[in-house]
Amino acid sequence: MATAFDTPLDQAALDQLFVEARTFNHYTDRPVSEADLRAIWDLTKMGPTSANQLPARFVWCTSPEAKERLALCASDSNADKIRAAPVSLVIGMDTEFHEYLPQLFPHADAKSWFDGNRELREASAFRNSSLQGGYFILAARALGFGTGPMSGFDAGAVDKAFFADQPSVRTNFIATLGHGDTAKLHDRSPRPAFETFNRIV
Template sequence: MNRVSDEALDTLFREAHTHSAWLAKPVADDVLRQLYDVMKWAPTSANCCPARLIFLRSREAKERLRPALSPGNVEKTMAAPVTAIVAYDLKFYEKLPKLFPHNPGMREVFANNPQLIESTAKRNSSLQGAYMMLAARALGLDCGPMSGFDSFKVDEEFFGSGKCEECEEEFFPEGHVKSNFLCNLGYGDSSKLHARSPRLEFGEACTLL
């Protein structure tokens, strides 16, 4: 596999910041579709793909989120062009016959094991959320991930009964989708960035055995 350029590494990691201030520039729906079409190819356990995403784009949708936000996250979330709710589906195993067809018994590995279901869903949706951020940066977007919110309020508001705008079908009616974290997306206002916080050096975080 060819190594990506230093410019790409800067875009994805070294020069990428967490953004809290946003330019008044909308994110096109096609960009969000491209974002998903890139991130979906990244690996998960048994290709289980448990992440479920809701992209909040309208003021009305953001207002539904407001009561669940910690005070310090309200202003930046209301200003962001898009807020993604990264969630996980506790019934992800129902899709394994499609996603992992070469092992027909994989669904049953999870179906009667609630502890394995939850740990797998949380771990892999977190991975997919990180993949989403990398895909967003690769497509020219900035990211502002957040964990300051009331997950119970988010789940009650967004993962109960509702209808998809495009297909008009009901989604998440059984309460088996749970929020993991939030991530604002858009075009960050670089003039409002704080100085980059330090990171641990290799010897402080890593061991070679």
């Protein structure tokens, strides 16, 4: 008997998430509400991370003041995108994520795996917060939004601007969010065939 776990999504869903989905640099004037942000997070948090670490820490910049703070940490072209987007956000990573593991992973003493091993925590925080950033993109697309993930920023400046009160948190990457303006899309960049970057061994 088929279940939700072994039935493929239909083509329309695959198109929305992957095939026809795009990275947006421009957005329409349609607003993005706090309820929308919470809905995106409620999907994002369900994506798998190692031992349910959930090390990502999101800062959703919705006010002009917050977006300006972030824009001042970015390259000129990215700064314009940050200011113009309905929402801009910082995806950070908490290197002290293990303090939450007794609640998030209660069936094992997972906290002890990371106690006293900062190098392991940093590697795990980066890897798993990157995964969560990917889940954020897919969650936003699934709910009808567009995103514009980007590099091109001063991570130390972003940390100072948004995580000064959380010294264990550092910036992974930044992004914009809104209802994408499809009229301003450029041609899609190419994607390689399977054989280009893959091997079956």
